[in-house]
Amino acid sequence: MKMCLVPTAGKTGKTKDGKTYAAEIYYSPGIWSPHGACHLKHATAGGGSGSKTDEVLFHELVHALRRSSGKRARVEISGGLVEYTSNEELYAILVSSIYCTDPSNKTGSGLRGGHGGFESLESELAGSFEFFRASTTVYSLVETFCNDNPGFTGALAKVKSTFNPLASYYSDKKKARENSQSSTAVVRDAKGWGKAIWEAVNPFSSRKRMTRWLLLLFALPVALAPLARAEQFVLFDVTFTYTKADADNSTPSKSHYYVKEPVLNTARPRNWTTPVD
Numbered sequence: 644m645k646m647c648l649v650p651t652a653g654k655t656g657k658t659k660d661g662k663t664y665a666a667e668i669y670y671s672p673g674i675w676s677p678h679g680a681c682h683l684k685h686a687t688a689g690g691g692s693g694s695k696t697d698e699v700l701f702h703e704l705v706h707a708l709r710r711s712s713g714k715r716a717r718v719e720i721s722g723g724l725v726e727y728t729s730n731e732e733l734y735a736i737l738v739s740s741i742y743c744t745d746p747s748n749k750t751g752s753g754l755r756g757g758h759g760g761f762e763s764l765e766s767e768l769a770g771s772f773e774f775f776r777a778s779t780t781v782y783s784l785v786e787t788f789c790n791d792n793p794g795f796t797g798a799l800a801k802v803k804s805t806f807n808p809l810a811s812y813y814s815d816k817k818k819a820r821e822n823s824q825s826s827t828a829v830v831r832d833a834k835g836w837g838k839a840i841w842e843a844v845n846p847f848s849s850r851k852r853m854t855r856w857l858l859l860l861f862a863l864p865v866a867l868a869p870l871a872r873a874e875q876f877v878l879f880d881v882t883f884t885y886t887k888a889d890a891d892n893s894t895p896s897k898s899h900y901y902v903k904e905p906v907l908n909t910a911r912p913r914n915w916t917t918p919v920d
């Protein structure tokens with residue numbers, strides 16, 4: 644199924660980060676159904692919050708709204724919000740969580756805690772005001788969203804969902820801002836930044852980065868091979884018969900066959916601890 648969202652009144656131009664206004668969503672409900680490929684691959688591993696077929700579509704519709712309203716301005720986010728990866732994903736997940744916990748929605752799966760998978764939101768953040776403790780930056784991000792799309796967010800604030808940070812923002816901005824400056828938010832930011840820095844330098848923090856390191860590791864000997872020239876030589880190549888008498892009489896030890904010059908290559912290196920050339 645292909646769904647197109649175009650701006651009203653023939654609006655043309657670009658979003659804040661240069662994307663076109665119009666949005667297209669390619670959506671296949673089946674792959675997110677309980678036995679669908681995407682559901683089995685992604686949702687079952689993470690807990691499944693926000694992964695139902697209608698919730699996945701709803702999430703994409705939020706992205707489409709940001710784009711068709713010309714407000715999309717994707718920037719990466721970190722600190723206590725590192726799991727959300729970007730401001731646009733934070734908005735899509737936040738609004739989808741309001742949808743999930745609307746009492747009229749009888750099939751809502753639960754609160755999603757990030758964009759990497761479908762893990763649940765940590766319990767300490769699973770409240771309309773508590774969510775602002777996620778990071779010291781969350782208040783200003785929500786504020787930007789509300790300033791960008793006041794009609795949409797204002798309407799959402801009236802929804803009686805059990806989780807509705809937009810309602811909290813509009814009803815008590817001071818309390819929401821204070822929560823985003825709480826010690827919980829500061830500690831989460833420190834942990835999130837630490838995780839981001841570690842992942843940036845740790846070669847094994849992701850499969851992609853590990854693959855890059857391994858490729859480099861295997862490419863190095865090939866690249867350095869011309870610098871390490873060495874001549875090959877034959878130390879000895881001998882065919883011999885061996886009798887009981889040979890075994891009885893060999894010296895210094897019996898039952899040994901001693902390879903000696905000239906059978907042993909006289910042009911062999913004399914010092915085995917240093918390179919041949």
Ligand SMILES: [Zn+2]
Nearest residue numbers: 702706732735
């Ligand atoms: Zn998204």
